[in-house]
Amino acid sequence: MFKFFKNVAREMRKVSWPKGQELTRYTITVLSTVVFVAVFFAIVDLGISEVLELISKE
Structure with a gap:
């Protein structure tokens, strides 16, 4: 897991x-x-x- 976060930090510096x-x-x-x-x-x-209200009134 430490290696993962180390790689994430390295990639974030490239952004x-x-x-x-x-x-x-x-x-x-x-x-x-x-x-x-x-x-x-x-x-x-x-x-x-509004269209549906007009249709339902008829």
Whole structure:
């Protein structure tokens, strides 16, 4: 098990970590994508709910 963690530490040193500005840009991209998808599905859900309500009233 000690050998495993030693190998993990060695591999982690090889990782290319993003710089501060790069990390900020990626974070903003991810958050804006999540917000866009959430709003999109909320609108689709609202539309489907309205259509089903109109069908059930008839």
